[in-house]
Amino acid sequence: MGAEVVIEGLTKSFGKQAIWRDVTLTLPPGEVSVMLGPSGTGKSVFLKSMIGLLKPDRGKCVVNGVDIVQCSEHKLYETRKLFGVLFQDGALFGSMNLYDNVAFPLREHTKKSETEIRKIVLEKLEMTGLKGAETKLPGEISGGMRKRAGLARALVLDPEIILCDEPDSGLDPVRTAYLSQLLIDLNAQIDATILIVTHNINVARTVPDNIGMLFRKELVMFGPREVLLTSDEPVVEQFLNGRRIGPIGMSEEKDSAQMAMEQEMADAGHHDGSTEDVRGVVPQLQPTPGLPERQGVRRRKDRVMKILHTLPPAAQEGIIESLTPEEQRRYGVQPHAYAGAQHATRPVASGSTPSRHSGELPTENIAQLPDSGWNGPAPRPQPGTGGPRHQSPRPGQGGA
Numbered sequence: 001m002g003a004e005v006v007i008e009g010l011t012k013s014f015g016k017q018a019i020w021r022d023v024t025l026t027l028p029p030g031e032v033s034v035m036l037g038p039s040g041t042g043k044s045v046f047l048k049s050m051i052g053l054l055k056p057d058r059g060k061c062v063v064n065g066v067d068i069v070q071c072s073e074h075k076l077y078e079t080r081k082l083f084g085v086l087f088q089d090g091a092l093f094g095s096m097n098l099y100d101n102v103a104f105p106l107r108e109h110t111k112k113s114e115t116e117i118r119k120i121v122l123e124k125l126e127m128t129g130l131k132g133a134e135t136k137l138p139g140e141i142s143g144g145m146r147k148r149a150g151l152a153r154a155l156v157l158d159p160e161i162i163l164c165d166e167p168d169s170g171l172d173p174v175r176t177a178y179l180s181q182l183l184i185d186l187n188a189q190i191d192a193t194i195l196i197v198t199h200n201i202n203v204a205r206t207v208p209d210n211i212g213m214l215f216r217k218e219l220v221m222f223g224p225r226e227v228l229l230t231s232d233e234p235v236v237e238q239f240l241n242g243r244r245i246g247p248i249g250m251s252e253e254k255d256s257a258q259m260a261m262e263q264e265m266a267d268a269g270h271h272d273g274s275t276e277d278v279r280g281v282v283p284q285l286q287p288t289p290g291l292p293e294r295q296g297v298r299r300r301k302d303r304v305m306k307i308l309h310t311l312p313p314a315a316q317e318g319i320i321e322s323l324t325p326e327e328q329r330r331y332g333v334q335p336h337a338y339a340g341a342q343h344a345t346r347p348v349a350s351g352s353t354p355s356r357h358s359g360e361l362p363t364e365n366i367a368q369l370p371d372s373g374w375n376g377p378a379p380r381p382q383p384g385t386g387g388p389r390h391q392s393p394r395p396g397q398g399g400a
């Protein structure tokens with residue numbers, strides 16, 4: 001199982017420029033999370049801070065008991081080996097062919113023989129659909145292939161945590177869909193903890209178990225996908241719908257006068273930029289048929305059901321509807337028990353219900369894995385509630 005990453009009060013600035021402050025969240029082991037945020041909100045800086053390439057001003061990032069912010073150089077070097085990172089541009093060495101690029105971390109960090117290295121490199125190239133492209137130079141292949149080569153290289157040290165910086169940037173929607181499927185398939189195969197930072201709405205809606213959002217130098221929210229997908233938090237709603245109407249503006253944020261003017265124009269029928277209203281919980285991407293089921297999905301169900309009562313009604317409804325009838329019985333819940341919840345404009349529960357800009361949704365609970373003793377049959381996707389809608393080839397075939 002992948003490692004848990006506990007981030008507490010992480011704060012970063014460059015000189016006088018604050019990037020984000022007090023970011024607190026936990027990446028649950030073996031689950032896939034997405035961090036959304038408009039361009040320039042510090043998503044790349046966040047990833048680099050998580051692996052100690054940048055030094056945050058304060059806060060913690062703890063992996064396997066080691067705080068990456070405070071630990072010694074030696075510990076940092078050791079702990080970094082747990083991470084596989086896919087940088088935005090693939091970050092390949094232009095003068096090395098794909099084989100040597102992918103072999104690089106093994107030659108650098110291990111004492112493996114060339115025979116062992118060959119076996120690993122070919123396996124990772126096959127996993128990422130690059131078999132046969134070993135001798136190509138990065139400049140000779142497409143952007144999608146470069147991304148997959150970067151991913152193959154991120155995989156060679158068997159990472160427990162995989163960080164992907166905008167894996168979709170520069171790719172067309174079809175190649176993005178293949179890459180999303182590849183990440184889910186990888187997760188099914190190696191059960192690594194995955195964090196994807198992106199501003200791609202479709203990736204955010206269909207890929208992760210958990211979603212977070214950075215905006216105005218803060219973590220607006222972080223929690224189970226159902227919470228953000230049904231959220232009426234204006235920033236989250238605007239972003240997930242790709243609309244101009246809302247707090248996010250051309251540069252970063254806008255004032256209330258401009259918001260009112262834009263709302264007036266939209267009310268008068270002027271197109272607000274979105275193509276459809278996509279509020280609601282859409283089915284999540286499933287591993288390609290034939291691959292193992294994702295262990296993270298099972299663990300997440302147990303975890304989320306424990307904190308269900310703390311979530312807004314629309315999110316509760318979305319979660320319950322995604323369970324199979326057998327699971328609903330096991331957890332003692334029924335769909336429509338929260339009738340009308342989906343249309344509630346505000347969370348009705350009190351206490352631990354998330355508030356605007358809380359940024360601390362279920363952070364205390366998110367990583368607590370209940371010992372529910374699950375060993376029942378594999379959950380079967382239900383028609384229309386999370387079934388495998390996405391037809392795709394096995395890993396290693398087709399794609400960009």
Ligand SMILES: Nc1ncnc2c1ncn2[C@@H]1O[C@H](COP(=O)(O)OP(=O)(O)O)[C@@H](O)[C@H]1O
Nearest residue numbers: 014017019037038039040041042043044045046
């Ligand atoms: N090494 C650095 N030194 C100074 N400022 C930086 C550095 N790296 C990033 N920044 C600034 O941090 C902000 C966030 O950048 P970035 O993380 O790249 O945003 P995103 O990935 O969300 O688009 C930007 O204003 C950028 O100019």
Ligand SMILES: [Mg+2]
Nearest residue numbers: 043044165166
């Ligand atoms: Mg970036």
